[in-house]
Amino acid sequence: MRIDIVTLFPEMFASFLDGSLLGxxxxxxTIDVRLTDIRxxxxxVHRQVDDRPFGGGPGxxxxxxxxxxxxxxxxxxxxxxxxxxxLTPGGRPLDQPLVEELAGLExxxxxxxxxxxxxxxxxxxxxxxxxxIGDYVLSGGEVAAMVIVDAVARxxxxxxxxxxxxxxxxxxxxxxxxxxxxxxxxxEFRGLPVPEILLSGDHGRIATWRHDQAVAxxxxxxxxxxxHSSSQPQRSPS
Numbered sequence: 001m002r003i004d005i006v007t008l009f010p011e012m013f014a015s016f017l018d019g020s021l022l023g024x025x026x027x028x029x030t031i032d033v034r035l036t037d038i039r040x041x042x043x044x045v046h047r048q049v050d051d052r053p054f055g056g057g058p059g060x061x062x063x064x065x066x067x068x069x070x071x072x073x074x075x076x077x078x079x080x081x082x083x084x085x086x087l088t089p090g091g092r093p094l095d096q097p098l099v100e101e102l103a104g105l106e107x108x109x110x111x112x113x114x115x116x117x118x119x120x121x122x123x124x125x126x127x128x129x130x131x132x133i134g135d136y137v138l139s140g141g142e143v144a145a146m147v148i149v150d151a152v153a154r155x156x157x158x159x160x161x162x163x164x165x166x167x168x169x170x171x172x173x174x175x176x177x178x179x180x181x182x183x184x185x186x187x188e189f190r191g192l193p194v195p196e197i198l199l200s201g202d203h204g205r206i207a208t209w210r211h212d213q214a215v216a217x218x219x220x221x222x223x224x225x226x227x228h229s230s231s232q233p234q235r236s237p238s
Contacts, residue, residue: 001105001156002032004074004082005145006067007112008049010035012142022150025159033149034074038062041070050115059116067111067122074109082107084128085148086118087141091130094148096176098131102148103155110148112141178221180213 005013017026017033025031042049043065050060075082083105085091092098102108111118111128123130133144153159183194197209 002107004034004109006036008038031153036074038070042066062118064119064121068125080106082109084109085131086111086128087144088130091132094133099151103152110145114140177214178217180217
């Protein structure tokens, strides 16, 4: 799979792409991640990529010219045809079903927002989708792009040491449950013992217990926060 990341700050990705499982997957050729600097497509001596919004308001917007030229150049380089996503506040929320969908692609282009976001004509011109990783504010889309790359890469064959690991993760499988508590050595830590059922050797009972714990954890997670239950959150700019 090939993922192109379009950004103003390609240097942010160096250690992320070289480390851990992702670095090994890149070296093995399982995933090909490429970085392109939007500023390389800006015109003028100052290579300007942003400007003030029409109608007034705080901050600056990414101009359509450099971003569109950059993405079009990236998409035209090589094949197959790429699915393009802008990391924006009003985008589709990223969840495990979407990650699984993206992991089935041959090529993906992620465009990182900055400043107050994109000129609206960028999405229109590129026929790009918009995606958000959560209801909070980030300085730009680079961290969001890392989240997507990491989530997608671990679903690709050969990336994880154990192929069943991804299938047993939180939000995976037909029921999309949160993973319940797990334990390792020692059997007791500061007065907290490992549940006896996990030491029983009865794999049927252990499987049932783990499922029940996952259901309970999912219910707890989905209960509305008493602080925010009466208000609507604003989605992040990433």
